[in-house]
Amino acid sequence: MLDDFLVRAVLAGLGVALAAGPLGCFVVWRRMAYFGDATAHAAILGVALSLALSTSIFAGVLVVSLLMAVTVSALSGRGYAMDTLLGVMSHSALAFGLVAVSFLSGVRVDLMAYLFGDILAVTRGDLAVIWGGAVLVLLLVGLRWSALLTSTLNPDLARASGVNPGREQTVLTVALAVTVAVAIKVVGVLLVAAMLIVPAATARPFSRTPEMMAAVAGGVGVVSVLGGLRAAFVLDTPAGPTIVCVAAVLFTAASTASMLLPSRS
Numbered sequence: 001m002l003d004d005f006l007v008r009a010v011l012a013g014l015g016v017a018l019a020a021g022p023l024g025c026f027v028v029w030r031r032m033a034y035f036g037d038a039t040a041h042a043a044i045l046g047v048a049l050s051l052a053l054s055t056s057i058f059a060g061v062l063v064v065s066l067l068m069a070v071t072v073s074a075l076s077g078r079g080y081a082m083d084t085l086l087g088v089m090s091h092s093a094l095a096f097g098l099v100a101v102s103f104l105s106g107v108r109v110d111l112m113a114y115l116f117g118d119i120l121a122v123t124r125g126d127l128a129v130i131w132g133g134a135v136l137v138l139l140l141v142g143l144r145w146s147a148l149l150t151s152t153l154n155p156d157l158a159r160a161s162g163v164n165p166g167r168e169q170t171v172l173t174v175a176l177a178v179t180v181a182v183a184i185k186v187v188g189v190l191l192v193a194a195m196l197i198v199p200a201a202t203a204r205p206f207s208r209t210p211e212m213m214a215a216v217a218g219g220v221g222v223v224s225v226l227g228g229l230r231a232a233f234v235l236d237t238p239a240g241p242t243i244v245c246v247a248a249v250l251f252t253a254a255s256t257a258s259m260l261l262p263s264r265s
Contacts, residue, residue, distance in 0.1 A: 005120055009229055012122040012130050013243065016183045016195060017221030019134035022141050022214035023175050024200035029152050029210075030172075033197050034083060035072065038090035040180050040192040042068035044097030047114050047184070051104055058129050058181050065177035068093060073173065094189075117188035117240030119229075126185050133182035140175045141214075144168060149210055187240040195221060198247040205258035220250055 027036050043061045050060030072089055101111060113121070122130075141148065151158040151165040158165050176196075183192045199220035200213070207213035228243030235242070 005122075006229070006233075008122045008124070008127055009119045009239065010226065011127055012119055012186055013225030013229065014222055015127075015130040015134040016179075016186045017199070017225045018218050019137040019179055020183065020195045021199050021203075021218030021221045023137055023172075023179055024196035024198075025203070025210065025214045025217055026141075026148060026152060026172055027176070027196050028200040028204065032172075032176075033193065034086045034090070035069070036176055036180075036196050037193040038072060038086045038093070039065045039069050039176055040189045041090045042093035042097070043180050043184055043189040043192070044114060045093050045100060046097075046181075048097050048100035048104065052100070057184070058133075061184055062177055062181040064093075065180045066174065069173040069177055073169065113188070114184060115188045115190050116238060117184070117186050117191065119186045119239045119243075122185055130182045130185065133178045137175045137178050140171055140178075144171050148172065187243060191240055191244050194244045194247065195224075198244070198251050199224065202247070202251040202254045205254055220247065224250060 027033060042064050046061035046064030047057055049055075049064065050057045053060070068089060072085060075085055098111070110118070112118075147158070147163045148168050148171065150161060150163050151168040155165040158168070179196065180189070180192050183195060187195055199217040202220045203213045203216035207216055224243050224247035227246040229239055231237065231246060232239040232242040
């Protein structure tokens with residue numbers, strides 16, 4: 001079954017969607033959209049270092065994404081506004097990554113595949129990495145769900161309950177870096193943040209509880225992957241961007257419906 005490239009593409013997309021949906025809810029709740037974008041942009045520098053050192057792309061992207069997240073967290077509140085710091089770090093990491101790739105001699109690098117994804121070229125090995133990372137993210141979020149939710153809603157209440165908000169931030173940082181590392185093959189570094197934010201934002205108007213929002217966000221991601229791959233096959237368009245386009249259409253439809261439907265009491 002796995003010899004069919006479309007089957008591998010679907011399985012890869014589903015792995016990313018199921019991991020990004022629940023995690024994206026925390027990104028939306030904590031207003032970390034730009035943080036996720038900065039972490040994703042740093043991934044291209046991880047790609048360059050991995051190719052230069054002949055190591056695993058996943059490992060290189062994961063390490064650099066974690067370093068970016070930790071650096072931003074350490075420097076925040078030290079003279080610069082968070083959005084300014086994220087803007088500098090995000091675009092600088094992307095620029096350094098692109099320049100570093102240009103110095104790789106004797107290595108053929110398909111930048112478009114890393115920037116926008118190449119889901120149709122997913123291999124069995126890639127599937128193992130993607131689903132391994134997805135399971136890890138789901139375990140991190142699932143096992144720490146209550147603590148993550150409490151620290152997100154009210155850090156002071158979390159401390160009073162014996163929960164360390166800083167530790168929960170670290171858990172989110174690790175989960176975010178893992179998601180970026182596994183999603184780079186599916187939607188690329190420039191569109192990873194979209195798979196985190198758009199499904200969660202789509203689910204928000206129709207969710208009465210945080211758990212429901214996480215489940216709906218995962219479902220929206222799955223529909224986006226399946227619909228995007230189908231549309232890409234029919235229209236002969238790039239698969240990764242088409243997946244994000246379908247997610248954007250679902251968000252627009254959900255937003256329109258939430259405005260037209262009576263508000264819940």
